[in-house]
Amino acid sequence: MIKPQDMKHAFVRAYVVLEKYISPAALAAIGIAFILLIELFVPPYIGMADNGDFYRILYSNGLYFDLPDYDSQRLGYFVRTYGIFQYYNENNAMLWSSQTVFVRLSLWISQVLGYNERFDIRIQASLYSLLYIGAVYLLVKAATWRASRRMGYGIAAAAVFVFGDIAYVMYFNSFYSESIMLITLMYLFSAAMLLYQRQYNDYVLLFLFGASALILTTCKQQNAPIGLIIGLVAILFVFLRRERIFRLFASLQAVILILTAIGTYVLIPEEFVNINKYHAMTRGVLMTADNSEEALAFFGIDEQFSVLRGATYYDFLSPIPVDSEEMEKQFLDKYDFVSIARYYLSHPDSAGKIFETAARNAFYNRTKLGNYEKSAGKPFGTLTHAFAGYSYLKEKLVPKTSGFVVIWMVTIAGLYSPSFYRAVKARSLRRALRLPVILMMAASGLCAMAVAVIGAGDADLSKHEFLFVVVFDLVTFWVIADCLCRRLWGANVEQGDSHE
Template sequence: MIKLLKQTITVLEKYISPASLAAFGVALVLLIELFIPPYIGMADNGDYYRILYSNGLYFNVPDYTSQTLGYFVKTFGIFQYYNENSALLWSSQTLFVRLSLAISKWLGYDQQFDIRIQAALYSVLYIGAVYLFVKAAAWKASRRAGYGLAAAAVFVFGDIGYLAYFNSFYSESVVLIMLLLLFSACMLLYQRQYNDYFLLFLFGASALILTTSKQQNAPIGLIVAIVAVLFVFLRRGRVFRTLAGVQALVLLLTAVGTYALIPEQFVNINKYHAMTRGVLMTADNPEEALDFFGIDKQFAVLTGAIYYDQFSPIPVESEEMQVQFLDKYGFPSIARYYLTHPGAASKIFETAARNAFSNRTKLGNYEKTTGKPFGKRTLAFSGYSYLKELAAPKTSGFVVLWMVVIAGLYAPSFYKAVKARALRRALRLPIILMMMASGLCAMGVAVIGAGDADIAKHEFLFAAAFDLVTFWTIADCVCRRLWGPNAQKNAGEEEDELSLGQQQGGHL
C-alpha cells in the first residue's frame, strides 16, 4: 500500500502539481453536484426578489411560493419588454447575474434563465481561486505534504456547504470566491510567486467586489484598506507605490459608500430583527430593555418576532411602528446596550458562536421534481460540514482562544522580520489578522445588526475565514514555514524589496 502511494505521488509530481490536482478535484465535485441530475442548489428563503427583478428576471414557476425554503428552483423567466423594477439595493453580485443573463441570451436562451449558467460562471472563478490558494499553501512543501494539502483542500473547499450556493441567488457565493482570491493574492504577494502588479490588481479587485457584495461587508472594507496601506511600502518604485496608495484610498471610500447606500427599507428590516431577535430575546426583562431605548413597554409583545411574519401584533410597515419603535434606536445604541449589559451581550455572542462554525443552512437542496421531502438536504460531499459542526467547540471562548493561538504562532516570525527590517516577510501576520478581524467583524455585525435572524447565513464570512486561516496555519506547520528556515527568506527576494528602514522613493 505504501509502495503504491509512493508510485502515485511520483506519477502525480511528473504530470500534475498540487495546485492543479486540487483545482481538478474541486472541478469534479462541482460537475457531479451542480450539473449532473439530481441537481443540487439552495431554496429561496424569500430574499431572491431583491436581486431578481432589477436584473430582468422574474419568478415563472406557478407554485414557486410553496417551494420557498424547501425546494431548489433552477429556472426563472426573463423580462421580454420594459422592466420597470429599479434596484432595491446595489451589490456587486449584480455584475455576475447580468453577465450570466447575457451568456444565456448569447446561447439562445432568451425566454428562460437556467441558474446553472450562473453556477458555471462561479465555478470557473472558484476553480481558479482554489488553484491560487493551494499554489500558495503548498509553497516550499515536500512532495507528500503538497499532495496531502491538495487532497485536504478538495475535502474542505469542495464541500457542498460551499458549492451549493453557486446554484442560488445568495451573495455568499460571491463572498466565498472573493475572500479566497483576496487571501490568496495577499499570500502570493508575501511569497513573491507571481508578478507584484498582477497580485496587487487581484487583491484590489477582489477586495472591492467583496466589500460591495453585501452591505454588512462595509466594515470589512475598512479592515482590508488598512492592510492595503502596507503595500504602499512594499517596493521602491513610484508607480507601484502610487497604485497601491490609490487602491487603499479607493477601498476606504468604497467601504464608506457601501454603508451610506444601504436602502432605508433594509435598514428597518435589520433594525427590527436586531431588537426583536436580539435585544428582547437576550434580555431577562424585555420591558426594561425597551425602557433603555425609550420605547413603550407594550412593544415587548414583539419579542422573537420576524419582520416577514404573516400576522403581527403591530403592522411592521405602519406609521406607529416607524415612529414609536424603529425611530427610537439605531445600531450604535444597540451596541451601547450590549456594552452596558454584559449578560445580554454574552447570550447573543454565544448564540453567534453556536452558529459560526456551520457551513450549511437548513434550506432544501433538491428540486421538487426529484420527489425528495420538503427541505431535504444532500449528504453527498458534506463530510467537512458535519465534521466541523461536530468537532468545533461552539463557544465565544473558543473563538477568542483560536485567534490568540493563531496570532501567537505567527508572532515570532513577524518579530524577526521587523527586526530584520524586511516588510515583505512581515506581511504574513497582518494578513492573518486581517482575515480573523474580518470574520469577527462579520459575526459582530450579524448579531448586532440582525439578532439571530438567519444567523448561519449572515455569519458565512466568519465560517469561510475560519477555514482559510486554519487551513493555512496547518499548511505552514506541515511545510515548516512557521519558524524554520522556510519562513526566513522569500522566493526571488531582490533588491527592489523595500525594507522597513527604507522609505525613500526610486525607480523600478
C-alpha cells in the same frame, strides 16, 4: 488474477506520472472541478432553495419567477429555471450590489447561447465554478510553497476535502451573494499570501487583491466594515516596493477600498436598514434581556412594544403593523446600531447571551434550506449528504463557544508573532506581511459575527455568519499548512522587501 506486486508497481508508475505532470495546485483544481461537475451539473442537480431573498436581485436584472407554484417551493425546493423579461422591465434595483455584474453576465451568456426566454441557473453556476477553480488553484499554490511534492499533494487533498464541501459549492446554484463572498475571500487571501511569498508579479497580485476586495465589500451591505478593515491593511502594500508607480497604484487602491467601504454603508436602502433594526431589537436585545420593559426603557421606547419579543419583520400577523407610522416613530426611530452596541456594552449579561448564540451558529456550514428540485421526488426541505464530510466533522468536533473563538484568535496571533517580530527587527515589510494579513482575515470574521448579531439579532444567523465560516476555514487551513511545511517560524522570504 492481479498480483499485489503488480498493483504496487502500477501505483508507483501512476505517482511518477502525477509528480511529473500535475502540481499539487493543479491536482486540487481538478478535484474541485470534479465535485462541482457531479453536484451542480449531473442529475439530481444540487442547489439551494429561496428563503425569500431572491426577488431582491432577480427582477431588476431582467429575471422573474415563472413557476405557478413557486411560492410553495420556497425554503424546501431548489428551483433551476427562471423567466427572462422579453420587453420593458419597469423594476428598479432595490439595492446596488456587485452581484448584479455576475447575474447580468450569466444572463448575457444565456442569450448568446440562444436561451432567450428561460434562464437556467446552471449557467451562473458554470461562471462561479470557473472562478472558484482558479481561486482554489491559487490558494493551494500559496499553501504548498516550498513544500515537498508528497506534502503538497496531501495539502491539495485537504483543500478539496474542505473547500469542495457541499456546504460551499451548493451556493453556486442559487441567487445568494454568499457564493461571491466565498470566491472573492479566497482570491483576496491567496493574492496577499502570494505577495508575501513573491511568487508572481506584484502588480498583478495587487490588482487581484484590490478587485476581490471591492467585489467582496459591495456584494452585501453588511460587508462595509469588513471592507474598511481590508482597506486599512492595504495601506501596508504601499511600502512593499520603492518604485513610484507601484506606490501610487497601491495608495490609490487603498483609498478606493476605504471610500468604497464608507459609501457601501451610507448607501444601504432605508427598507433594509429598518428590517435589520427591527430584528436587532426583537430578535436580539429583547430576547437576551431579563426584563424586556427595562431594556426598552434604555432606548426610551414605550414598554408596550415588549410584545414584539421574538417577532420577525415577516410575521403574517403582528401586534403592531411593521409598516405603520406608529412603528416608525415610536419604535424604529428611537434607536440605531450604535445605541444597540452601547446597550450590549453596558449590559454584559445580554452581550454574553447574544455572542454565545452567534458562536453556536458560527461553525455550522449547512443551512436548513432544501437542496433538491421538486422533480427529484425528495421530501420538502431534504438536504443532500454527498460531499458533506467536512461539514459533519466540523459540526461534531469544533467547540461552539465564544471562548473557543477567542482562543483561536489568540493562538493564531501567538503562532505568527515570533516571525513577525524578527521581520520587523530586520526592517523587511514583505516578511512581516503574513501576520497582518492573517489578522485582517480573523478580524473580518469577527466583525462579520458582531455585525450579524448586533445588526439583526439571531435572525438567519447561519447565513449572516457565512463570512466567519469561510474565514475560519481559510485561516485554519493555512496555519495547518504552515505547520506541516515547517514555515511557521521560519524567515521564508530571503529576497524582496520594502527596500526593492
